[in-house]
Amino acid sequence: MNTDDLIAQSRARFDHATAKRVLKEKYQAKLLFAYNGGMWCAGPELLTLLQAIPVEDEVVILDLYETPVKINPSELQYLALGRWQEQMNAWLLEYETLSKNR
Numbered sequence: 001m002n003t004d005d006l007i008a009q010s011r012a013r014f015d016h017a018t019a020k021r022v023l024k025e026k027y028q029a030k031l032l033f034a035y036n037g038g039m040w041c042a043g044p045e046l047l048t049l050l051q052a053i054p055v056e057d058e059v060v061i062l063d064l065y066e067t068p069v070k071i072n073p074s075e076l077q078y079l080a081l082g083r084w085q086e087q088m089n090a091w092l093l094e095y096e097t098l099s100k101n102r
Helices: 001-030 044-052 072-101
Strands: 032-035 037-043 058-063 068-071
Touching: 001 072, 037 044, 044 058, 044 072, 068 072
Parallel strands: none
Antiparallel strands: 032 037, 058 068
16 A cells, blocks of 8 residues: 555545534534423434423423423424434434435
């Protein structure tokens, strides 16, 4: 293996790592959504919090900007889980395409 091959390999690895980071940033931004006057990030933290809340009509929790917002936990959980699954599936498809091109 000569130096040109090594340089080409290192560039390909660097390009793949950069593309992977950009892909992560893209889909993390798509996890943000508004609900009932608050901003939320669909993810494990929010979903776990909503799962832990007893079944009630309305509760007050803090949104992304530390603002107290009155929400319906089951409704917010439904929206967050739907957003999470949609974006994770799209992210996986793009990641698999990126990995094949590597």
